[in-house]
Amino acid sequence: MKTAPLQTNSWISTLNSEKFLPIILSALILAQGCSSESPVNSSVNDESKKPRIALIMKSLANDFFASMERGARQHQESNSIRYELICNGIKDESDLGRQVALVDEMVAAGVDAIVIAPADSKALIPAIKHAKQAGVIVVNIDNKLDQEILAKETVTVPFVGPDNRKGAAMVGNYLASKLEKGDEVAILEGKTTAFNGVQRKLGFQDAMNKAEIKVVSSQSADWETNKANTITSSILREHPNLKAVLAANDSMAIGAVAAVKALNRSKQVMVIGFDNIDAVQTLIREGKVLATADQHGEDLATFGIETALDLLAGNLITPADMQTPVDLINQSTLTD
């Protein structure tokens, strides 16, 4: 089976199926007759040349990117005069090769701009450089590209996204306000190769150091619920006085909550997460998770798209980084 990427606009999906090829071809010929536009843009309505923007995300099986995609599609629907959108994701977050290929494919498809959440902060840079050389505008969202390598390759890509370190420190500080000096806590890290994972870990550490709370264990659970469950169970047994688990994403927080519950330590151990997925909102309401951070995934792509549109329109001459908000979510913010 071909790994057909998710596509929004109709022309690519129709082109893909051979059945419609004759129809499309005749439509193209007709369109050529009516206007002098390039065939790529003459698909749906041919009165104005709408820029086409490709959104390339990470795993769509992840709530965060699923809601990012929904946000982008809604934005496109209400701004359908301004641009066309192609959404693509990869199978899982480690499918780097596929994401690199997607960038090339989008360039080949002749898009005007690419808004990308890189699965790796380094490996995507060569592909992005090619895209830029082909005249495509690139905006980096969510996971910031490695600035050193970008500089070395003399590529500038504006970054639109949250400061994960600050966000994690914010949730960490809130947790610290419920703890005392010298208390023991553990950190569940994300994938050790992911920039945002490392940033969140650093943010948690910042908050714990400031409050003089002891981090007795810091291990990676690869962003996964079940792995977080196994590791948390082990940490809880090794450290009977543990007061809190700081998970770098909500999926791992869910695993931690299940472990705490299985060992009957819900009263002693607090759990915090990051991302504010639906499932965790329920857990916060039930008091099983203390807090999480919302970095507004649904708006993140929209911010990126707006930046791309500004760049395309020539409104932004020097592409500058833009920081998007991160909010603390706890029981009281959810009940409001």
Next chain:
Amino acid sequence: MNMLGTFKPQKQQAGLTAVLILLCGIFGVSSENFLATPTFISIANQIPDLTLVAVGMTFVLVIGGIDLSTGSTLALSSAVFGVLLTEHDWTLFPASIACIATGSLCGLANGFISIKARIPSFIVTLGMLEIARGATKVVTQSQTKYIGSITDPISDPLPVLSVSPAFLVAVFAVIAGQFVLSKTVFGRYCIAVGTNEEAVIMSGVRIAPYQIMAFCVCGALCGIAGLTHAAKLSTADPNAAIGMELSAIAACVIGGTSLMGGRGNVISTFLGVLIISVLQTGLAQLGVSEPMKQVTTGSVIIIAVLSDALRRRWSSNG
């Protein structure tokens, strides 16, 4: 040819148990709180999913097949289970039946297609791996579903035993699986087909139903594993059990199951599961870094299989 004759499960199980005790000893010395009852209770409550999948995998490996779709089948079953409970207000019992039925259907499809069309199960189940994972994402709309306390009867520790009903189910599956494999007509034919398919056909046995049944058993056990997995985490996670098929194969192989078919023992597979789980728990309790965990786990798998192979070679020479 000599393999079947020299394969003595008791000796091998003694070897695996020794490895297990050695591991516990090492972790007991190097970690403060490893050698304590709560550690083992907690391991017991962690392993039902892998145990169930590995028992199913043993059956498929014994007939000379392989099932790469087990992780995805588990995820799809638990997704169906979670969505029925949370969005369609089903009660626990019917939802559990639907969950196991989902797994069985995946297994049936694997078996039917690979056996009837004579396509290697490696390929068919590789396809199912993708299909079931995709279906999982459709069913859950790619969102983690929080189930809540409905599943507590499956995952909450029992009063006196301190282990969860899920663990008892898994232990029952091991005992029943071993009984079926070694004492029933179905089990003996599974081993016979895996050892010498031609000979079984020549002796006038229609083997296809037994082969399909083995895949179906594996699928059903993945369905039950989906149930215990969802119950353990109180959630149906679209990314659940990615790569679990490899852990299950590892457990079988450590337990001496041959990837060529014809040789396998469910009790030994269970010991393989225990070795993997003790390793995981112990390394996490020590706080070993992620790369070192992977290196260690891989090394233990190879050492366990290597030592068994050497032991068998020596005993057949001597």
